[in-house]
Amino acid sequence: MIDQLKEHISEVEQFSADSTEALEAFRIKYLGKKGILNKYFAEFKNIPKEDKKAFGQTINQLKTAATEKVNSLKSNLEQSVKASSKYGDLSRPGEPMELGARHPISIVKNQIIDIFSRIGFNVSEGPEIEDDWHNFTALNLPEHHPARDMQDTFFVQTDPDILLRTHTSSVQVRYMENNKPPIRTISPGRVYRNEAISARSHCFFHQVEGLYIDKNVSFADLKQTLQFFTQELFGKSRIRLRPSYFPFTEPSAEVDVYWGLETETDYRITKGTGWLEIMGTGMVDPNVLDNCGIDSKVYSGFAFGMGIDRIALLLHQIPDIRLLSENDVRFLEQFRSSL
Template sequence: MIDKINQLKAEIEAVTAANIDEVEALRIKYLSKKGAITSLMQDFRTVPTEQKRELGQKLNELKTIATERLAALREALENSDTVDSDLDLTRTAAPLPLGSRHPLSLVKDEIIAIFSRLGFTIAEGPEIEDDWHVFSSLNFAEDHPARDMQDTFFIEHHPDIVLRSHTSSVQSRVMESNQPPIRIICPGRVYRNEAISARAHCFFHQVEALYVDENVSFADLRQTLLYFARE
């Protein structure tokens, strides 16, 4: 009988189940009134008295192992049923605050919102630019100070590739690909070869505006700037 108990113990410890129905089938097989463990307990009555203590302990241990194993299988399957297979468990919970927005982003968004109410759209361009869009298309003379190495970050020569020194290069790109009317703002980061101090840095943020249309005059410019300042 000890051999039967040990064999059944090893079998129960190795069982697996793919769904709740299979767990229930295992419960019936081992723990029901006609199950294998119940059958062993019925045979226990015929065991000699001197063996009852040892076999009784082993039968109780076997029943406990079977009960805990089936309960663990059921719990694992129930938990897996509640988890969406497409759910990314590494994502941060939505209600968790992740900090605040940078002051520069807040100011830029406020400026964009003001100009949007005036009908301006946003235009953006690369921060690494060529000479044509930064200087030549805007009629910068060959000897203009902005073209000097001490003022501008040059990445390559012939052709000249630079870190843009203003967002006017975005205006050049927009005018190359669009016909008037044009009403845009060009927010972005620009670079200038300056010593970093409490007053200056090698990059800063800039917003330029371009308005090209018929019957547009300095009165429109003045009124736009006045509206922006008041806002």
């Protein structure tokens, strides 16, 4: 009889329940009015006198084990029910997280950075609030220079020497002041000009400007670099360079890429010529090198600059530049699959 009780104790210790129904059935089996414990208590009077003490102790062990097991499992199940009511069915698959989308400006900027990083260009950054020296004077644009009229500028009223940068060439000046040649860097960032806002222009926009300074840098190096870039970004390597004027480069040129005339869109964006202007470029003016502490008799270089916004409009066929800054989620969701 005592051996039977010990078997029940072992069974109780190994029991587990994953529902209140199973736990209630266990409780009734051992602790109910017609349960196993009451049957053994009824048999107590038939046990020989010399075995009563051991028999009674074993029954109490079984009762204690059954009671503690019921209380423990009941507490665990109640906590599980509370968690389930708080968080829902924990066995259900998790809700899929809605992925965001990169802004078209970020997409194009990252593509440009990746292309130039493959040919040794690093990324340099600088402040958007600049002084006159870094934004104009060091770039061969002294005070009252007529070329300053090309860039309508936002000045800080309390200090006429402080302004919102009109180009990221100011970052190149700072980089040349703090680094010795060879220099190979691109400077992406936001710039500001006091222009009327329309579908094709804005008072703030984004640029990427590049700079390469070393010994014996030639115009041929410039052309090869730009051909590589246009091939990688647009898939088109046919370019032309038209003479132009920039105060900080000499000679200077506008860069056009041959877009083609295969579709109606091609005719529209190239105005029927097949050529599309994408950037300005030129050999760095010796005065700029000297202003930045670089010996222009030893070193030469080239620079280029392009508008990220215009390229984003072109690549993604966006009709209005104002869409890029309106933060309309419906517009941004269209670029969810983009890198």
